[in-house]
Amino acid sequence: MATQAASQPVPMPELRQRRSRRSALWQIAKKKPVGAVAAVICILLILIAIFADQLTTQAPGAVDPIKNPRLIGPSLEHPFGTDNLFRDIYTRILIGARISLGIGFAAMFIGTLIGTILGVVSGYFGGKVDLAVSRAIEVVLGFPPLVFLLFFVAVFNANSNGYSFKSFFVVSAGIGIIIAPATARIVRGSVLSIRNLQYIEAAVSIGNNPSRIMWRHVLPNVVAPIIVIASIQIGNAILAEAALSFLGLGIADDSHPSWGKMLQDTRSVWEQAWWTAVMPGAAISAAVLAFNLFGDALRDVLDPRLRQSS
Secondary structure (H helix, E strand, O other), X not given: XXXXXXXXXXXXXXXXXXXXXXXXXXXXXXXXXXXXXXXXXXXXXXXXXXXXXXXXXXXXXXXXXXXXXXXXOOOOOOOOOEOOOOOEHHHHHHHHHHHHHHHHHHHHHHHHHHHHHHHHHHHHHOHHHHHHXXXXXXXXXXXXXXXXXXXXXXXXXXXOOOOOHHHHHHHHHHHHHHHHHHHHHHHHHXXXXXXXXXXXXXXXXXXXXXXXXXXXXXXXXXXXXXXXXXXXXXXXXXXXXHHHHHOOOOOOOOOOOOHHHHHHHOHHHOOOOOHHHHHHHHHHHHHHXXXXXXXXXXXXXXXXXXXXXX
16 A cells, blocks of 8 residues: 655745744843743733623623622622623623724834825925925824814714724724824935935936835834834824723724723722723723834834934
């Protein structure tokens, strides 16, 4: 009886490449242990948001006085306790990660996209284009972020019908507009430092149009600062969504909670039930701190000047 052929072995160059990547990641983790821990926490938060239904045994809006007594402290049955409406806080925090992290990532994407386009165009063309973009950024920065967000949400009635795709997009777009100026300024500065380099001049001399030069030659060389600022902006967006929900203008409802809305719902019982404030507040703090520390470590890794000095 003929034996089956053995599976084809992994080529040596590919095997060496895998080992070199693992070794590089391990070296980075040893040099930046805080950043590595933050990255693990970020990954865990994302996994919790994705698999929240599998990690809970009841609905987030379930009101069951028998199963969930009112204002019960943390225990084995209720790890984070219950709130003033007989709801399990553990379940609501896990499900609430979807709105808090979802809006954080969506706002980061929108803000990074807008900021990158404005920064590349402004830095490459300069002159009147740069002046116009700079003035537009200053107009946005002239408004207090929370006031602008409240105005933006009120204009588009984002919270009129509770949780929906429209309300999710409106809140994400409003936060994205707020964080876009910081991205635009960083990208503009990076573009200004490379637009007069020889390879850009060579691309111009052979007849490439500006859009091709910006897409093929400028943008790939400013990816590192874009990635860094994007990772930091996720935490800022999560904090902005929590503030908006705490003021009662978010998109969360009983079936789709968010961490900021949980704080708003239980603010009247904080003195008698400390866990109703500590648990959602700890979730917000952990997410914001983890993404900020991860972004800071990423900056040290991707910035050649900092890498050489370390």
